[in-house]
Amino acid sequence: MIKQNKIRPFLKWAGGKYRLLDRICSLLPGGKQLIEPFVGGGAVFLNTNFEHCLLNDANADLITLYQVLQKEGHQFIETCRSFFVKKLNSEKSYYHLRKRFNECLEPIERSALFLYLNRHGYNGLCRYNIKKNEFNVPFGRYLKPYFPEKEMYYFYEKSKRATFVCEDFTKTMKRAKKGSVVYCDPPYVPLNATSCFTTYRAGGFSLEEQKKLALLAEKLSVKGIPVLLSNHSNHFTYDVYQSALIKEFMVQRFISCKAEERTAVRELLAFYTPLT
Numbered sequence: 670m671i672k673q674n675k676i677r678p679f680l681k682w683a684g685g686k687y688r689l690l691d692r693i694c695s696l697l698p699g700g701k702q703l704i705e706p707f708v709g710g711g712a713v714f715l716n717t718n719f720e721h722c723l724l725n726d727a728n729a730d731l732i733t734l735y736q737v738l739q740k741e742g743h744q745f746i747e748t749c750r751s752f753f754v755k756k757l758n759s760e761k762s763y764y765h766l767r768k769r770f771n772e773c774l775e776p777i778e779r780s781a782l783f784l785y786l787n788r789h790g791y792n793g794l795c796r797y798n799i800k801k802n803e804f805n806v807p808f809g810r811y812l813k814p815y816f817p818e819k820e821m822y823y824f825y826e827k828s829k830r831a832t833f834v835c836e837d838f839t840k841t842m843k844r845a846k847k848g849s850v851v852y853c854d855p856p857y858v859p860l861n862a863t864s865c866f867t868t869y870r871a872g873g874f875s876l877e878e879q880k881k882l883a884l885l886a887e888k889l890s891v892k893g894i895p896v897l898l899s900n901h902s903n904h905f906t907y908d909v910y911q912s913a914l915i916k917e918f919m920v921q922r923f924i925s926c927k928a929e930e931r932t933a934v935r936e937l938l939a940f941y942t943p944l945t
């Protein structure tokens with residue numbers, strides 16, 4: 670199922686699954702349609718070959734960017750390129766464009782600015798302040814931010830077989846039918862109290878939502894629909910995924926908010942095999 674040469678997502682996205690593709694794809698069964706309720710950077714979508722993909726994320730800026738690229742293709746890629754020039758890689762330009770992004774409602778310009786912020790901002794983080802929902806990541810100070818042209822063209826081609834939606838994962842899970850295969854990469858259960866990995870958007874993802882997701886996965890498998898889930902491996906996940914098959918492994922991750930603090934953490938893949 671997995672391609673020989675792996676394709677990188679064109680966005681930097683926390684929790685990206687590029688390095689875990691072999692593990693994920695070796696467990697992901699074939700089917701007519703791939704459903705990803707938490708698509709993020711889309712590493713799994715890009716590296717599998719389903720007839721159709723239903724891709725969701727609660728981050729509206731992310732989904733609008735994908736929809737704009739899908740519709741506009743080459744022209745949009747050229748618009749994005751115009752922001753990747755030397756004179757716009759300065760602190761002053763960054764904060765000016767960040768303000769423009771926060772005021773902009775026009776989807777094409779907002780999406781091009783979102784990509785600019787993703788590649789010029791600190792660590793590729795995506796963070797909004799809770800009160801005003803404004804993007805507030807500081808300048809990244811990169812020498813020459815990479816313009817992901819090749820990756821965008823690849824995504825554009827793949828997107829011809831995709832539908833992008835922005836809704837809560839519960840709705841997307843309920844769209845699965847016989848022939849669907851579901852891969853879930855939710856914001857992870859915190860490893861410990863200081864872990865900052867769950868803050869993908871205002872509101873985060875509660876333990877109640879983790880339980881709801883596990884329950885929905887189990888219900889789908891009873892209906893004959895396979896569901897594969899990624900998460901940290903700890904007492905909580907072992908408990909909520911108890912009716913699934915579990916594969917555990919170690920992964921090098923940045924678990925602190927400080928970029929330099931990299932350590933090995935235990936993760937798992939929980940597989941809900943179809944019962945019919």
Ligand SMILES: C[S@@+](CC[C@H](N)C(=O)[O-])C[C@H]1O[C@@H](n2cnc3c(N)ncnc32)[C@H](O)[C@@H]1O
Pocket residue numbers: 678682683684685686687706707708709710711712713725726727728836837838839854855856857869870873874
């Ligand atoms: C771990 S990331 C996905 C990483 C992705 N699979 C990749 O390979 O790059 C989790 C995603 O869940 C999204 N998310 C958070 N809460 C959500 C919710 N309630 N419903 C749907 N998506 C949600 C976040 O915006 C984030 O993009």
